[in-house]
Amino acid sequence: MLEPHWFRWVRRVGLTFLTVFAMVPVYVMVTSALKPLPDVQDGFRWWPSRVTFQPFVDIWDTVPLADYFVNSLIVSTAATVCSVTIAVFAAYTISRHSFRGRRVFSVTVLSTQMFPGILFLLPLFLLFVNIGNATGVELYGSRLGLIVTYLTFSLPFAIWMLVGYFDSIPRDLDEAALVDGNGPIGALLRVVVPAASPGIVAVAVYAFMTAWGEVLFASVMTDESTRTLAVGLQGYSTQNNVYWNQVMAASLVVSVPVVAGFLFLQRYLVAGLTAGAVK
């Protein structure tokens, strides 16, 4: 856009507003995590009266945060790996093969995105309980159940985005690999996957964030031993005395890995969205 001088002022004002709006909660999170308890209990103040790192020590004792952390890490990592692997095969098939039911599959998978989570929460809960009773495979209350659930949450978007990516890779590449004596799987793994790696990274980031941040199913499908951070963090604020400095410290500790990963890899996600949505 070619802009006159006054537009620069509009830009400054507009972007300042958006920055303040986006950053105030982050500022509150960071400064409150560094405050001693009286500072957060006796009314809000912009600056800590003195900076302390004690909340970052205490958070691990007030609730079993380390256990929640490990649970979230296991669940999110496993869900991401499975989701990306399955999505790569499915997207490759949709991109490169014509088969009966192709359109039905695409439409069905994408429309699951619009189902309200609450609709299949109850049935899934019952289904998992019944599968457990019938086969002995504990899905309810176990990490496995959460992994299976979460990976299907990111699957539709992952497939959709990867189809866009695979479509942009010339077919001549897999043709060449096939001529070189690879099977279709070999062509996929040796040629298509490396060429689509930015898209795959973006999808992995998305899948991890989805699993790491999910609250609804985590609140019903976990028990004390499998509780994830999404539910566990509320342990600080449901007690009579709310240690807000610890809540903020724990939030910060929980957020830093995902936010850092996201910001580091965001240009892949932007590129992936561009390939998928802006064709």
Place this chain on the structure above:
Amino acid sequence: MASTTIPEAPAENGTPGPGRARRARPRGRPKLSRAALPYILLAPAILLELLVHIIPMIVGIVMSFLKLTQFHIRHWTSAPGAGFDNYRLAVDFDGPIGRQLLDSFWVTVMFTVLVVGISWFLGMAGAILMQGAFRGRGILRALFLVPYALPVYTGVITFGFMFQRDTGLVNHVLVDQLHLMSDRPFWLIGGNSFWAMVVTAVWRTWPFAFLCLMAALQNIPRDVYEAAALDGAGVWQQIRRITLPMAAPVNRVVVLVLFLWTFNDFNTPYVLFGKSAPEEADLISIHIYQNSFVTWNFGTGSAMSVLLLLFLMAVTAVYLAFVRRKEKSDA
């Protein structure tokens, strides 16, 4: 190819192109395995979608026709049938359950309109203002995306802290610093809770709109603007005649996705208010959750979920039909 709605996207290469014809050449492999390969590769995705989405949805529909309370939950298949009783209960707006459901529905509609509208506006404004090269652009973009990157619950918990009556930032600024009010208002109970929830939801929703729209605006060639400027179009004209129309395909997808996410939003009220939200902020998801898990009335809860799904499907269908017609008339 300028316009794509979500369900159409993967189907676009369904038309046989030259590459497809070449690939169809037999390669000396048995015919059966070539025909079966797509299904084998898709099998994991299909099985998991069936397990987590499709079968539970069917079960949910079945459950909505059962008298399913805590007495039958262990052996839910043997629960007595209820016919349309659950639905009758849910849409009987004179009875307490139907009345509350209707209230919750209107709260959700208001919430969705406000959150989607404001988030779209902020996202679009941000995307437009971020066009062109200036110093600090990359850093700003990263900052704007932080609310989206933060795990939902940490962002919402922080807002919960900011909205505390006695120790929160909001009252500190409004009452102590700006002296706009004499009494410290409550933000997490009563009528104010709705606005607290809207602000929180907008905060974590607008970066997604921003991300998509910025990607869309980057694809608009610079010379289009240059030509328009030569013809005497001002900034506002350029936004109206070039930016908005050329971003329209992405807009359509973004608005639909934002609508579905916001209408189904469970996380914001759940983390902000706990298991029972105040009446004024009782979004439909949390309402159904409470009806099902707190009062153990799974049959009625399922009927409400099915009604919610039907509503969302109807809105989506109307929206897509509207978009198609508009695309045709534009073309």
